Amino acid sequence: MSKKICLIIGDPIDHSLSPVMHNAGYRALGIDSEYIFLKKRVGANETKKAINEMREKNYRGLTCTMPHKIEVMKYLDEIDNSAKKIGAVNTVINNNGRLKGYNTDWIGVAKSLEKITVLKNKKVALIGAGGASRAAIFGLSQEGAIITIFNRTLEKAEKLAKEFNCQAESIEDIEKIKDYDIIINATSIGMEPNSNLTPVSQKYLLKNQIVFDFIYNPLETRLLREAREVGAKTISGLEMLLYQGAKQFEYYTGRIAPLEAMRNGLMSNLDKLCKI
Ligand code: ATR
Numbered sequence: 620m621s622k623k624i625c626l627i628i629g630d631p632i633d634h635s636l637s638p639v640m641h642n643a644g645y646r647a648l649g650i651d652s653e654y655i656f657l658k659k660r661v662g663a664n665e666t667k668k669a670i671n672e673m674r675e676k677n678y679r680g681l682t683c684t685m686p687h688k689i690e691v692m693k694y695l696d697e698i699d700n701s702a703k704k705i706g707a708v709n710t711v712i713n714n715n716g717r718l719k720g721y722n723t724d725w726i727g728v729a730k731s732l733e734k735i736t737v738l739k740n741k742k743v744a745l746i747g748a749g750g751a752s753r754a755a756i757f758g759l760s761q762e763g764a765i766i767t768i769f770n771r772t773l774e775k776a777e778k779l780a781k782e783f784n785c786q787a788e789s790i791e792d793i794e795k796i797k798d799y800d801i802i803i804n805a806t807s808i809g810m811e812p813n814s815n816l817t818p819v820s821q822k823y824l825l826k827n828q829i830v831f832d833f834i835y836n837p838l839e840t841r842l843l844r845e846a847r848e849v850g851a852k853t854i855s856g857l858e859m860l861l862y863q864g865a866k867q868f869e870y871y872t873g874r875i876a877p878l879e880a881m882r883n884g885l886m887s888n889l890d891k892l893c894k895i
Contacts, residue, residue, distance in 0.1 A: 623654050624676070625871050628661035628669050629684035634836075634892055636885050637682055640864050643884025647877040654679070654872060661687065670694040673713060680871040681711040688750060695720045705757050707750055710867045721870060724751065725758030727863030728831075731854050732801065736829055738762035744796045746818045747805035748775040751833055755805055756783045764801070769793060771806075796823050802846075804832045809840040811892075817841040826850035833859055836892040857885055 627637045641656035661669045663686045670691065673681050683691050688707040692698055695711060697719040702708045708720035732738055741764045745752055748770040756779065759766055766785040769792070770776035776787035788795060796802055796819055808818040814837050824830065830846035835856030843853040865876035 622652070623679040623871075625654065625656045625680035625682070626673075626678055627656070627658045627682040627684060628666075628687055629658075630660050630662045630686065632658050632660045632684070635684065636860065636888055636891070637684075637864060639884045639888045640861065640881045641868060641871075644868050644877050644881045645872075647880030648872075648874060650872065650874070663687075663690075666690040667694055670711075670718070673711070673718065674716065677713065677716075679713055680867070681713075682867060683709050683711065692720060694718075701725060701757065705753050707754065709863070710870055712870050722754060722757075723863040723866035723870070724754035724859075725761070726866045727758075727859040727861075728755045728803075729758040729762050730862035730865075731858040732759075732829065732831065733762070734858075735852060735854070736801070738764045740765060741800045742798065743767070743801045743803060744769055744799040745803045745805060746770070746790065746793075746808075748772070748779050749805065751805040752779065755803060755833075756785065760785070767799070769796070790818070793819055794823050797825060799828065801829045801831065804830075804834065804840070804842055807834070809842055810834045811836045814841060817845065821845040821849065824849045824851055828852075829854065831859075832856055835860055838889060857882075861885060 635658050638656045638658050645651040645654045666687045691708050695718045699721045702720050702722035705722045710721040710723050712719050743764045743766045746769045768776040768780050769788045769790050771790045773789040780787035804818050809816050824846050828851045830851050831854040832840045832843050833856045834840050838855050846853050868876035
């Protein structure tokens with residue numbers, strides 16, 4: 620029997636941890652003779668070609684990362700409503716030649732937080748107004764959180780806030796973050812090689828807050844370290860990667876994802892990231 624192939628496409632892709640995460644899951648369930656998860660570097664103007672290849676070679680699943688999440692939507696047969704509202708697809712399933720797109724990023728955001736808190740009526744300060752923020756706003760508002768978007772370009776935050784019925788603030792007013800239960804960094808501030816940067820000064824972080832950074836390289840960003848130092852609860856981007864991947868795993872295999880095995884798969888390959 621030939622293996623069912625799942626593939627992550629993106630550019631850059633060398634350091635993607637999705638293959639080790641999914642393959643660890645297949646091994647844990649004893650289905651690694653049935654499934655394999657691969658990666659392929661696919662440049663910005665090759666999205667259509669990659670989808671054609673998925674159809675021709677009958678791949679079971681496709682994970683899309685930068686820069687394909689929006690472009691890929693043009694070439695699919697169907698798109699799930701949540702992905703439509705977010706405006707991005709990170710997961711494609713091939714059901715007998717029919718390709719359907721989903722978004723699991725919003726589930727990754729909600730699940731990471733729901734493990735340690737109840738989101739209903741919580742005040743969330745979301746820093747950033749890009750694609751990652753769109754998925755976060757969708758996931759958080761599904762669960763009844765009250766969201767304010769803080770962004771460098773205020774107009775972008777205002778536009779997004781209007782679309783999703785939430786509030787907008789300029790990042791210049793970041794001291795207001797003291798009034799929030801949950802702080803999320805959905806920008807690239809603090810990512811390697813700029814791990815000395817943080818979007819929020821430590822003096823605005825409080826003990827009773829939850830601080831979630833979507834960045835997973837480094838695993839503990841300056842923001843998370845300083846939050847931990849003041850006694851706040853912290854969540855790293857690795858949790859987001861894990862939970863969005865777990866939902867993909869379920870779409871690809873129809874089985875419940877073995878979370879701990881997948882987390883261990885990620886943790887034992889973190890050294891790959893340091894080289895970025
Ligand atoms: P993604 O799709 O991963 O969310 P993106 O669409 O490029 O990435 O969005 C990046 C977000 O991070 C934006 O909100 C951006 O702010 P602007 O809208 O003002 O561009 C924010 N961002 C990135 N680098 C930043 C920096 N150095 N300071 C402040 N905000 C930054």
